[in-house]
Amino acid sequence: MSANYDQIVREFIEGRNGSCVLLTEDNAFYKLLRGTIFKILAIRRDCMTIFHEQAPAIREIKDKAGAGQPILAFVERQLHGKPTADFILNVKRLFPDTKIIVLTGETSEEELVFLHELGANNIITKPVSVDSLVQKIAFTIKPQGKLNQLVHAGKQYLGQGELKKVLQISAKVLEIKPDSPAGLMLLGDALSGLGRRDEALKAYEKAHAQSRVFMDPIKKLADFHKGSNDEQYLHYLKKLDKISPLNTERKCEIGRVHLERDELEQAEGFFDQAVKCAIKEAHGYLSEVMSNIAESLFDVAPEKAEKYYAKLLAVKGSSLSKDDLETFNRLGIAMRKQGKWQDAVKNYKEALKVAPREGGLYYNIGLAYTDGKEYSKSAQNFKRAMNSEQDIHKTSASVARNIAGIFIKVGMYDDARIVIDEALTAFPDDSRLQDLLRKLQ
Incomplete structure (x- = not known):
């Protein structure tokens, strides 16, 4: 196990007063995590709370976030047999700084893409070894490598509305890696925030050209054309649907746009797909x-x-x-x-x-x-x-x-x-x- 990963976790819990919130029925995983933190990493501060229901877990996250504590949430993909998608979406919407690790069994690539789209920062496929657990936590808390750390800092400044700093960081990222999709996304977000829409669109289009399966540029391009260009809006929505076909709400949106265009047959096709996704979920x-x-x-x-x-x-x-x-x-x-x-x-x-x-x-x-x-x-x-x-x-x-x-x-x-x-x-x-x-x- 890398001592560097150990130190990242210790710094998060002891140095930054971080907390781990678990939403799980899996006592074996809880014992593994508890043993890893308290025995193997020798962390003395009591930093873990476990919940079997969503409501008290989200109240705990609210209290910790309100007190300014960084939070690492471990969330089962399914709890009592019921999907936790709404929980993940709500946590990310209300407390965007919360880091979420989703716990799941063996799953498909489509499901993994969908979980990241919901807002998962990382995914742990159980069973997991102690070394892999510490590494996953460390990667979730602190991105590795200078480029990833710059992008992470840029996103933080973006959330704080520091758009000029975001421009500076995007320039540094693109200096290290010209045409970096992540760097171009930061550039586009900063330009968009500054009202420079045409320049932002070019940055998003370039980011998409550099990585056809990176979803963030496609989402930005879809949003850019929403309400102004149905043809392009549908084009990018369908690209997203191809990459992440389990998103029920997006299938409904595609169907709605087709309906507004009097394309009833195409609308019905996507509505049927949305129903199948919902039933599966x-x-x-x-x-x-x-x-x-x-x-x-x-x-x-x-x-x-x-x-x-x-x-x-x-x-x-x-x-x-x-x-x-x-x-x-x-x-x-x-x-x-x-x-x-x-x-x-x-x-x-x-x-x-x-x-x-x-x-x-x-x-x-x-x-x-x-x-x-x-x-x-x-x-x-x-x-x-x-x-x-x-x-x-x-x-x-x-x-x-x-x-x-x-x-x-x-x-x-x-x-x-x-x-x-x-x-x-x-x-x-x-x-x-x-x-x-x-x-x-």
């Missing part, structure tokens, strides 16, 4: 609610649990993925509990459309056929399960017993022996597997 919360309801009913009323699992899959519709296999699995078990083995088979076959090579699905189909005493079909699907997932019979003694028992019942003795012999290497003390082996012999 809401799915996490909806999934958690319905999944929790179904789980609470699972043992006492499987027929009611079935209803909620089925609703959850129906809501997902065309956006079903391998992440939903557990829901398919639980729905199938709820059906089997009621003796509805044919429905369970249909359910698992639907899941195969999402994950056609998932061995566990063939295994579950085999179990459902076993319930219906369709032993030949059961054996066929157990065989498919082993072909798709060669070690499936080694994952659990009960899985091995179920497969081997059916193989014996339909006369597939050689297959049964292979399953039992290999399973006994993983579960040598399982007496019921040993009984099956004796039965074969």
